[in-house]
Amino acid sequence: NAGVTQTPKFQVLKTGQSMTLQCAQDMNHNSMYWYRQDPGMGLRLIYYSASEGTTDKGEVPNGYNVSRLNKREFSLRLESAAPSQTSVYFCASSPGGTGLLLYFGPGTRLTVT
Amino acid sequence: AQSVTQLGSHVSVSEGALVLLRCNYSSSVPPYLFWYVQYPNQGLQLLLKYTTGATLVKGINGFEAEFKKSETSFHLTKPSAHMSDAAEYFCAVSDDGGTSYGKLTFGQGTILTVHP
Numbered sequence: 010n011a012g013v014t015q016t017p018k019f020q021v022l023k024t025g026q027s028m029t030l031q032c033a034q035d036m037n038h039n040s041m042y043w044y045r046q047d048p049g050m051g052l053r054l055i056y057y058s059a060s061e062g063t064t065d066k067g068e069v070p071n072g073y074n075v076s077r078l079n080k081r082e083f084s085l086r087l088e089s090a091a092p093s094q095t096s097v098y099f100c101a102s103s104p105g106g107t108g109l110l111l112y113f114g115p116g117t118r119l120t121v122t
Numbered sequence: 123a124q125s126v127t128q129l130g131s132h133v134s135v136s137e138g139a140l141v142l143l144r145c146n147y148s149s150s151v152p153p154y155l156f157w158y159v160q161y162p163n164q165g166l167q168l169l170l171k172y173t174t175g176a177t178l179v180k181g182i183n184g185f186e187a188e189f190k191k192s193e194t195s196f197h198l199t200k201p202s203a204h205m206s207d208a209a210e211y212f213c214a215v216s217d218d219g220g221t222s223y224g225k226l227t228f229g230q231g232t233i234l235t236v237h238p
Contacts, residue, residue: 013165042225049131051212051228052166067225099165111158111226113165 011035013114015100021120022090030085030117032100038112039105041083042067043075045096046116052099058083059105090121124149124215126229134235141185141200143232145213148194155196156214156226157187166212172196183207208236 016031034041039060044052044067054067058077072094074086083102087094100114129144147153154173158166170181177189183206187198196213210233214226 044228049230051126051230052226053228054225057225101165110168110171111166113167115163115165 013100013102013112015098015114015117017117018115019118021122022087023122024091026090027086027088028090028119029087030098030100030119031082032084032114033082034100034102034112035081036102036104036112037080038102039080040103041077042101042103042111043073043083043085044099044101045069046099047096055085055098087119090119092121095119095121124153124227126213126215126227128211128213128229128232130232131230132233132235134237135203136237137205138202141198141203141207141234143198143211143213143234145187145196145198145229146194147196147213147215149215154216155187155189156216157181157185157196157198158212158214158228160210160212160231162209169198169211203234203236205236205238208234210234 013034042057043055046052053069055073056075058064061080064075076084098117101111103111125148127146156171157169159169160166169185170179172179172189180186185200210231212231213229216226
């Protein structure tokens with residue numbers, strides 16, 4: 010049972026380059042999320058998808074775009090990377106409804122130079 | 123708007139000692155409260171959650187937390203620390219009454235160190 014998987018695990022980009030972070034879940038969950046984690050700031054929500062076909066902005070959406078490709082997959086795109094986007098990115102999924110249980114992937118460590 | 127404050131970015135205890143990690147929240151409606159743990163180089167795992175009902179919540183690995191509405195607190199405790207408890211702990215809150223599809227607000231995190 011893979012749960013939530015993320016690729017790549019590590020990535021180094023130069024300022025201005027673009028890339029897509031991939032996330033997939035095999036738990037048939039309705040909702041998926043992208044968070045970034047920065048030291049001393051906890052996790053902050055970038056975008057979320059309450060269900061297939063919908064996406065909404067979270068707390069820190071600037072500089073990012075997302076695609077909910079199907080029920081399993083939710084990708085995060087950086088169109089023009091900036092050093093301020095150096096962070097650890099976590100994808101999570103949830104079955105939805107009450108309880109608000111989040112299942113996290115292992116994370117992608119991104120460095121922008 | 124909801125917010126979470128974790129008091130102390132680092133907590134150090136001896137093996138066998140009491141673990142107390144503090145969390146205070148701000149919410150305009152009855153909150154849902156969570157504690158997550160993150161081991162090095164891993165994603166977050168749920169330790170325990172409070173939604174409704176009993177205010178003392180028991181989680182995995184011997185941890186428990188008590189929801190105190192009057193103090194707007196949800197502190198995490200464990201009677202006896204193990205070396206394996208060394209990790210970063212995050213408190214989180216949601217006040218959207220179950221319709222927020224898992225939009226949690228996380229605290230800044232507390233790194234727990236356990237000394238032999």
